[in-house]
Amino acid sequence: MKSIRMALVAVVATAAGLVVGPGVAQAADTQLGIDVGNIAWEQYTSTNSDVAYRLKERSGADCNFYTGFWADPNNDRYDGSGYGTCGPVSPGYMYRNGSKTWDDVRWRARAWCADFAKFAFYWGGAKYTGLTAAAGSFRTYGINNGTWHGRGSGYVPRKGDAAVYDWDGNGSYDHVAIVTSYYDTTTDGNHYVVGGNQSNAVTHVLHGNWESGVVGYASPAKK
Template sequence: MKSIRMMLVAAVAISAAAFGAATPAQAADTALGIDVGNIAWEQFTSTNADVKARLSETGTNCNFYTGFWTDPNNDRRDGTSASTCGKTTDGYMYRDGTKSWGAVNWRARAWCADFAKFAFYWGGAKYTGLNALASSFKTYGQTNGTWHTSRSYVPRKGDAAVYDWESDGVIDHVAIVTSYEDTSTDGNHYVVGGNQSNKVTHVLHGNWESGVVGYTSPAAK
């Protein structure tokens, strides 16, 4: 026997079809998106002491993820620089072509994009074109054909959610979608993001919020 909620959903769908309205459907999670989303989630939930230490910055913007991308010992460093800030913890990097667990020197800059890029990278997605700016995720999506504007799309696991809190046209933040509620553009999505209240945190947002600009799905290499 169908639940009342299922019957109501079906009724709405029939009504929409009758009037020619189209409601974006929830697409299935992709294997790549699942991998990216899992990286973000595992950062937040890990019981490893070194990973747990990453969850909060030290001082102002001193964090592990920027350290990862700017550490000169990392084969995958992005060529940018950030000031050292006196903290070191262990993590995986590629050194001389080999993946190894070792010291990563933390560095200081706004780091939400560095966290999201970390999830794309270790999740196996293309990360060329991403940088320390949250806006680079929108540009990446437009370049790779994986950008979806808010209210036109139901986010999937592993998408990068992009936000403009002041609605002034300036991208302020990016975080990784880890799950969603309902299957409509007016539902809610959960993200794990870096530099959220100076930490890596798990946050609920409504897809309908004015500050949600859109979503970039990870592209294959």
């Protein structure tokens, strides 16, 4: 009887889009998550010289393209932050007067991990309302949209999730990065993230699924 029940659980899990591993049900990647993860990955791996140039800070601490995207008043997606320019001007896609345009983006300076992660959510087609330049806004976003998976939940991260970190454990959220792949469907397995402002650049890093600094994962929500 027990073996029959286990077989039924496996069938139900498979039908629900879950991959069953040893002692844990791993939700399959969603198309939205794949799209968000691909944006982060394509930024990191792009051979386009303009995109490659934007992957490192220039002209001083925290001076970066991704903040420039969100803080540019000429961008229809301007977040109202009003940060002053800090140096480089480089081209990128923005919306101007309702049209997608490859145009100059004036770089701006602030801690920019969340600006990069929000960029991936936005261009990946996810809802981005409520996301700000604060890493902790991804936790709030996940809670508000029912996509937050906190520490101790047994959740295994999926592609496109935003991993939120509190490295010193004081309740202040220090960093956020985008999961681009995972290769272990257990809670103590491993995944890769691409994140902005990692050693002052966009980098690709391997993490444990629930390493000490991870407080949770926010999956992208549909618009």
